[in-house]
Amino acid sequence: MKQEERETLANFRFSLIAPLVTRELVKGERQKILTELACQSHLTPTGECKTFSIRTLERYVAAYEKEGLAGLVPKVRNDAAHCRVTPPDLLEKAVALKLETPDRSVRQIIRILELTNTCPEGFLKPSTLSNHLYEAEPVQKLVEGNKESCRRYEMAYRNQVWQADTQHTLYLPHPKQPNKRRLAYLIIFLDDYSRLVTHGEFFFEENILSLEQVFKKAILKHGIPEKLYVDNGAIYSSRHLQGICARLKTHLIHAKPYRPQGKGKVERFFHYVDRSFKPEAYLLIEQGKLTTLDDLNQFFWAWLEKAYQTRVHGTTKEKPRIRFARCDKELRYLDPVLLDKYFLWEETRNVSIPKI
Numbered sequence: 001m002k003q004e005e006r007e008t009l010a011n012f013r014f015s016l017i018a019p020l021v022t023r024e025l026v027k028g029e030r031q032k033i034l035t036e037l038a039c040q041s042h043l044t045p046t047g048e049c050k051t052f053s054i055r056t057l058e059r060y061v062a063a064y065e066k067e068g069l070a071g072l073v074p075k076v077r078n079d080a081a082h083c084r085v086t087p088p089d090l091l092e093k094a095v096a097l098k099l100e101t102p103d104r105s106v107r108q109i110i111r112i113l114e115l116t117n118t119c120p121e122g123f124l125k126p127s128t129l130s131n132h133l134y135e136a137e138p139v140q141k142l143v144e145g146n147k148e149s150c151r152r153y154e155m156a157y158r159n160q161v162w163q164a165d166t167q168h169t170l171y172l173p174h175p176k177q178p179n180k181r182r183l184a185y186l187i188i189f190l191d192d193y194s195r196l197v198t199h200g201e202f203f204f205e206e207n208i209l210s211l212e213q214v215f216k217k218a219i220l221k222h223g224i225p226e227k228l229y230v231d232n233g234a235i236y237s238s239r240h241l242q243g244i245c246a247r248l249k250t251h252l253i254h255a256k257p258y259r260p261q262g263k264g265k266v267e268r269f270f271h272y273v274d275r276s277f278k279p280e281a282y283l284l285i286e287q288g289k290l291t292t293l294d295d296l297n298q299f300f301w302a303w304l305e306k307a308y309q310t311r312v313h314g315t316t317k318e319k320p321r322i323r324f325a326r327c328d329k330e331l332r333y334l335d336p337v338l339l340d341k342y343f344l345w346e347e348t349r350n351v352s353i354p355k356i
Contacts (some may be wrong), residue, residue, distance in 0.1 A: 008045045010072040016042060016052060017060045034058065090119055091132050098133055103279040106130045111276075111307055155193040157329035162198060162225040163266040164189045164215070166206055166233065170278055173291050175204075184296060186273070187211055189218040190266050192229075194324035195313050197269065197304060198222040202296050208235045212244065216343055219248075222324070223331030227251040231263065240345060247342040248334070269308075277303050 019033050034054045041049045063071035090113070097109045104112075106126050114121045155161050165188065171181035187210055188200035199218035203210040228245060230236035232254050245252040255263055281299060284290035290299060309321045316323055334342070 005045075006074045006076075009074055010069055012045050013060050013072040014064065014069060017057060017064060020057075020061050021064055086124060086128055086132075090124065091129070093118060094124070094129055095133065101279040101283055103275070105275040106133065108276045108279070108307075111311075115306065158191055158193045158196075158324050158327040159223050159225045159329065159331060161192040161227045161229055162189050162218070163192060163229045163263055164211075164236070165231060165263060165266045165270070166211075166235075167270045167273065169202070169273065170281055170285075172285065172293065172296060175292070184293065185210070186270075186300075187214045188266065188269065189214060190269060191222070191225075191320075191324060192265060193327065194318075194320050195265060195269075195316060196222070196309060196320040196324040200300065200304065202293055202300060204293060206235065208238045208240050211235045211241065212343055215241075215244070216339065219334070219339065220336065223333050224248050225250055227253055229253045229255065229263065231255050232257055244342055272308065276307055 016037065019037070020030060025033070034057055037057055038052060038054045041051055044050055060072060065071075094109050094113060097112055098104055106129050110124050110126065110129060113119045113124060167186045167188075169184055169186040172184050174180040174182045182204055184202045184204060185206040186200060186202050187206075189198045190196070191198055199214050199221060201210075201214050201217070228250050230252070235241070237254065242252055277300065280303070281290060281296065284299065290296060310319050312319055313323075318326075
């Protein structure tokens with residue numbers, strides 16, 4: 001706060017307590033005025049309408065009687081912009097994690113410190129760590145362009161709608177050519193209501209077989225969705241997926257072309273993958289600890305459970321797994337044998353009968 005702003009605020013505070021300090025008060029009048037002032041809304045210099053408690057007004061009066069108008073000027077802290085509670089050694093470890101992998105987000109660094117028992121859960125605040133990291137290694141803030149305003153929506157219960165999508169996530173060592181790397185595709189299904197990832201898995205091929213494998217595992221674990229909301233990619237528009245959804249009595253819905261806003265929840269999850277999962281995965285790849293697709297999937301499933309499914313979601317304010325479990329909407333399952341039958345491929349062929 002600038003000096004001019006502090007002086008303006010001091011004048012405003014004086015205007016609040018003026019009826020109490022500008023004249024002699026008879027017995028009982030002071031408390032009556034305090035009560036009246038506390039019940040009123042006051043327009044602050046910043047344009048806000050606020051109420052002030054009796055205790056706050058009494059504090060202003062005491063400061064004015066002791067130091068005059070100077071007592072109402074907000075004090076400047078000597079330790080402003082510095083961490084006041086967090087131990088320095090903890091902040092040093094946070095900085096080291098940031099320097100190790102610059103793509104790590106503030107929340108990811110906090111989560112690592114918590115999972116390694118370096119600090120108690122909830123002890124280190126994102127704002128505190130962000131300020132410290134900015135001082136230790138300044139970074140430019142990303143400036144986002146103006147976005148088209150869209151209304152938020154959320155389903156009323158679990159499995160009402162699942163969203164599915166594919167992300168071109170990262171590169172793994174090529175299984176047949178050690179000196180090269182191969183792109184790994186992440187396919188996920190996400191429950192709209194709870195934000196729970198019903199299943200996700202990496203593949204070297206983005207095809208209908210990979211999609212159906214993820215879809216089938218998601219159903220076995222969390223039941224059958226009423227609707228499936230997907231984009232217009234080739235694998236999501238295949239007649240095989242349409243046939244599976246028809247047999248499952250699942251309404252297959254495709255997003256409007258060039259209108260990806262409706263799939264914001266799954267895109268937001270992919271953004272979290274980029275910020276939280278990818279830096280750690282690439283670090284393990286560089287260290288030679290993660291080399292195969294199986295290794296990648298095992299690490300992803302562990303990360304998914306620890307860093308997402310059981311983490312409080314910023315919008316729902318609940319953990320996705322708990323929110324999904326708490327919903328009393330009955331889940332719809334199929335016998336695994338019948339489910340296997342529904343996922344069988346069907347092809348029409350012309351058979352040539354040789355002439356005898």
